[in-house]
Amino acid sequence: MSPVLMEKVPPGKYVADAAVRPRTTEDVAAILAIAYAHDVPVTPRGAGTGNYGQATPFDGGILLDLRALDDITVNDTGTITAGAGARLTSIDTVGRAAGRDVWLFPSTKHSTIGGFLAGGSVGTGTIEHGTTTDGFVVAATVAPMDGSGELRTVTGDALTPYVHTYGVTGIVVEAEIRTDPRRDWTAVYAEFPTYPQTVAVHRRLTGLPVLPRLASADEPALVPTLTASVALDPAAFSLRVIAEAGTVPELEHLVRDGGGRTVAVRTDYAETDRLSGMSYNHPVWFLQRAHPDRTLFHMEIGGTVLWDDPDAVRATYPGDVHLHLELFRHSPGAMLVASYESAAAVESGIARMEAIGLDVHSPHQWYVDRNPELAIATAATTDPKGLLNPGKLSASTAARVNIGVR
Ligand SMILES: Cc1cc2nc3c(=O)[nH]c(=O)nc-3n(C[C@H](O)[C@H](O)[C@H](O)COP(=O)(O)OP(=O)(O)OC[C@H]3O[C@@H](n4cnc5c(N)ncnc54)[C@H](O)[C@@H]3O)c2cc1C
Structure with missing residues (x-):
């Protein structure tokens, strides 16, 4: 997923001499003892x-x-x-x-x-x-x-x-x-006309009587390439929640009150897996895969500024900058995605993000x-x-x- 790593560690540059597949835990201990005796590196x-x-x-x-x-x-x-x-x-x-x-x-x-x-x-x-x-x-x-x-x-x-x-x-x-x-988990798709409306609901989800298992949100730029089981409006902001079944009416009420619309409620557990498969790095990965002509990079960030001042977050890199949001217990996390220029340009944004109060993890090292x-x-x-x-x-x-x- 990282154009920086694609330059530094292209496929095939570093290869193992042998692939070894242990069948038992004792096999692993024995393999390591042999490798140690012969100074052979082991990469799990x-x-x-x-x-x-x-x-x-x-x-x-x-x-x-x-x-x-x-x-x-x-x-x-x-x-x-x-x-x-x-x-x-x-x-x-x-x-x-x-x-x-x-x-x-x-x-x-x-x-x-x-x-x-x-x-x-x-x-x-x-x-x-x-x-x-x-x-x-x-x-x-x-x-x-x-x-x-x-x-x-x-x-x-x-x-x-x-x-x-x-x-x-x-x-x-x-x-x-x-x-x-075990709980009864339900996949809920909602959509909103604007970013502020989306995050106003996103930030209230920890107030549900049972905490959701997942709550992902995307800007329209990331919506068309999501692998949803329902048709999503490509012009709308998408919110997808794995909610405990008993909390779904309250969640739907929050969405309606927040100016949004519940697109679908899916009770099949496999549908919650589908929502998991559109979370964290995946929306960025889908976007990269759909646009091989555009080199995109992402950064993993967290902090309430994502809810409060998304424009300040977007301004940390030039050009079109998009956000995929996840919910943590007390704040949101995000994958920021933007056009790639150089490793130095990617690195230079870290200080700008930290300066506005974001926690930053670079997936480029x-x-x-x-x-x-x-x-x-x-x-x-x-x-x-x-x-x-x-x-x-x-x-x-x-x-x-x-x-x-x-
Ligand atoms: C599109 C995409 C989405 C992702 N989403 C998430 C996400 O939601 N959350 C998340 O945390 N990560 C995510 N990741 C990162 C990664 O997929 C996960 O962390 C995954 O669980 C890694 O498991 P793996 O079996 O593929 O490990 P590998 O990739 O095979 O190994 C991961 C690391 O652990 C080491 N390792 C592997 N097995 C062992 C072992 N038994 N003992 C010691 N070291 C070992 C490897 O050497 C390597 O350093 C994502 C990655 C991509 C590309």
């Missing part, structure tokens, strides 16, 4: 949907394909234990059949739980549950790259250096994640940027030779913060 890989180049094997070596570790168990406590390669789609299906809702999943729902924990952050469920570092993970079984050939169970605060650190501190082979009792100091300190013992996913840890990124979910 789930479904390969990560979009910052995090899974690029910069030093060749082994690409560790974890998709065969796909066991899923619903525990008596209601948590779910899954192999690193289990897909969120499968985990959710198994969980719902047992009366449970997974706390969080990304818009790339076919991705793996190991890849989501190691490379992802937010998604459907974030309004209530925040990010993958906010209690989503109960425990993880991790294989270190220290020659021990062991597997270790990590819980509580000790999990922090293993979440969103791209596998540089160890390979996650299994994870236990939190769920809620591959360094670990969540808790990098902790990752460096942990990797000193779990990967003393620096063989795990080389090139992703740098002390100089320690100052960069992630998009805030506050």
